[in-house]
Amino acid sequence: MSFVRNLVFAILLMNSFACSGQKDYLIKIETEKGEIVAVLFDDTPAHKSNFIELAEEGRFDSTQFHRVMNAFMVQGGDVFTKEKLAPADWPTLPAEINAKHFHRKGMIAAARQGNGINPERRSNGSQFYIVIGKVYNEEELKADMEKLQPAFMQYVQLASQEELRKEYSRLYAAEQFDSLTMLVVSKREEIEKSLNLNLTKNFSKEQIEAYTTIGGTPHLDQEYTVFGEVISGLEVAEEISKVKTGSRDVPIDPIYMNVTVEKMTRKKIEKEYGYNYPDGK
Structure with a gap:
C-alpha cells in the first residue's frame, strides 16, 4: 500500500511540475501612452493563434487605436487597411463566443460587422478592442x-x-x-x-459582481468573441479612451501601437503580474 501511495504522490508531483513549467504567450502592446500586457485564452484557439501569428509577423506594428470611446472601449489593430487590402477581401474568424468570458473591464474581444450582414457573428481577422465600460448598480444592470x-x-x-x-x-x-x-x-x-411582462436580464453571480464593482460593457455579452484579458497597463487603455477624437471616434492625434509576443512560463506570469489562470483557461 505504501508503494501505491508513493507512486500516486510521485505522479501528482510530476503533474505539478509539468503545469508550473507550462508556457504561455505574453502579449505586449506598446504605445506612446505606455505598455499594455495581456494573455489570450486557450478556449478561443482560432483567435489566439491568429493574434499571435499577426504579432509575430509584425503586422500589427504601426496600426492605430483608430476608434476610442471614453467609458466604453478602445479599438485598434486594423492590419488589412494598413496593408491596403480591399474590405471585401478582409479575412474573418469563426465566432468563439463563450458564456464564461464576458465583457468586464480589461477584457479583449474581436470587432466584427453587424448581425444584418454577419448573422454568424464572425470576427474581423485583425481588429480587437479592450473593454473599459462603466460600473453599474444592480438594478440598472438587470433592466x-x-x-x-x-x-x-x-x-x-x-x-x-x-x-x-x-x-x-x-x-x-x-x-x-x-x-x-x-x-x-x-x-x-x-x-x-x-x-405582465418580463423586463429583466439574467446575469450570473460572477457577472453581477464584476459589473457592479470593476465595471464593463454587459450589453455586448454573447455578441462578440472575448478572447483575452489585460493583466497590466489597463490604465494605459483608459488614458487612450479619453483622448480627443474627431469624426467616427478617431483620435485627432493618432495613437500607434507595436505588438510583441514573449513565451513565458505560466508560473512566472502569475508571479510577475499577479494574474491567476482560471480553470479551463
Missing part, C-alpha cells in the same frame, strides 16, 4: 432597456400614472437624462407586474 423603455412609455399613458408622466416630462425638458434613465429603471418591477 432590459430595449424592452423596458417602450413598456415604460406604455405604462405612463395609464390614467393612474399622471404624476409619473409629469415627472418624466420634467426630467426630459431639463435634459437630465441620467436621472431619467434611473427613473425608468426604478419602475421595472412595478411595470412587470402591471403589464
Whole structure:
C-alpha cells in the first residue's frame, strides 16, 4: 500500500511540475501612452493563434487605436487597411463566443460587422478592442432597456400614472437624462407586474459582481468573441479612451501601437503580474 501511495504522490508531483513549467504567450502592446500586457485564452484557439501569428509577423506594428470611446472601449489593430487590402477581401474568424468570458473591464474581444450582414457573428481577422465600460448598480444592470423603455412609455399613458408622466416630462425638458434613465429603471418591477411582462436580464453571480464593482460593457455579452484579458497597463487603455477624437471616434492625434509576443512560463506570469489562470483557461 505504501508503494501505491508513493507512486500516486510521485505522479501528482510530476503533474505539478509539468503545469508550473507550462508556457504561455505574453502579449505586449506598446504605445506612446505606455505598455499594455495581456494573455489570450486557450478556449478561443482560432483567435489566439491568429493574434499571435499577426504579432509575430509584425503586422500589427504601426496600426492605430483608430476608434476610442471614453467609458466604453478602445479599438485598434486594423492590419488589412494598413496593408491596403480591399474590405471585401478582409479575412474573418469563426465566432468563439463563450458564456464564461464576458465583457468586464480589461477584457479583449474581436470587432466584427453587424448581425444584418454577419448573422454568424464572425470576427474581423485583425481588429480587437479592450473593454473599459462603466460600473453599474444592480438594478440598472438587470433592466432590459430595449424592452423596458417602450413598456415604460406604455405604462405612463395609464390614467393612474399622471404624476409619473409629469415627472418624466420634467426630467426630459431639463435634459437630465441620467436621472431619467434611473427613473425608468426604478419602475421595472412595478411595470412587470402591471403589464405582465418580463423586463429583466439574467446575469450570473460572477457577472453581477464584476459589473457592479470593476465595471464593463454587459450589453455586448454573447455578441462578440472575448478572447483575452489585460493583466497590466489597463490604465494605459483608459488614458487612450479619453483622448480627443474627431469624426467616427478617431483620435485627432493618432495613437500607434507595436505588438510583441514573449513565451513565458505560466508560473512566472502569475508571479510577475499577479494574474491567476482560471480553470479551463
